[in-house]
Amino acid sequence: MDDQLSRVFAALADPTRRDMVARLTEADATVGELAAPYDVSVQAVSKHLKVLEEAGLVTRSRDAQRRPVHLEAEVFDLMTKWIERYRRRAEERYQRLDAVLAAMQEKESPARGTSTKEGPAS
Template structure:
């Protein structure tokens, strides 16, 4: 999985990482603040953050005093475009199916063109 989209989806496949992303959507936080609600070590949370960082979902500020984690919302544009492409294709398939069903009567027989309803 070398492309960014695969890394993003793999990173978000884990519930704790999705929760971290949801919390960062509200605002930046330190690793310690992010670790508070979980029954895991600071190191375990840091590992989750490394996966999110490798996927481009989060960045850490370089400030040594209070090193906060920031959500990189631009990555969601990549995901949205990918999802929307397949959503459009699915909608087109449904429209074609609707058009086909409009040509059939209740028994599944083709209705002659001059007897079909027009919308």
């Protein structure tokens, strides 16, 4: 599982591949359709897709003459679970820090609700 997670994050480290993944969230696309907005060859896009495929982010199928690329959303569940686990840990640390800071602040500030009354001068 960690190996796949490493491959996923490595694949998404490239901005072109992130953009392709973002575009595939809208709809499946062919290699040619994916290559259209870039100033690179179809072969270069195919190499990017191979990296995404090896990471498990996309699959290719055959639909008559088309070979659409399909985004595998389940992989995002793996990433989300990993990110969420560490987000929760960080949140817990911040909550503990907030509690410590609040306790320190209470000790430093004068007691609330008490007033000192001075008696009449003699």
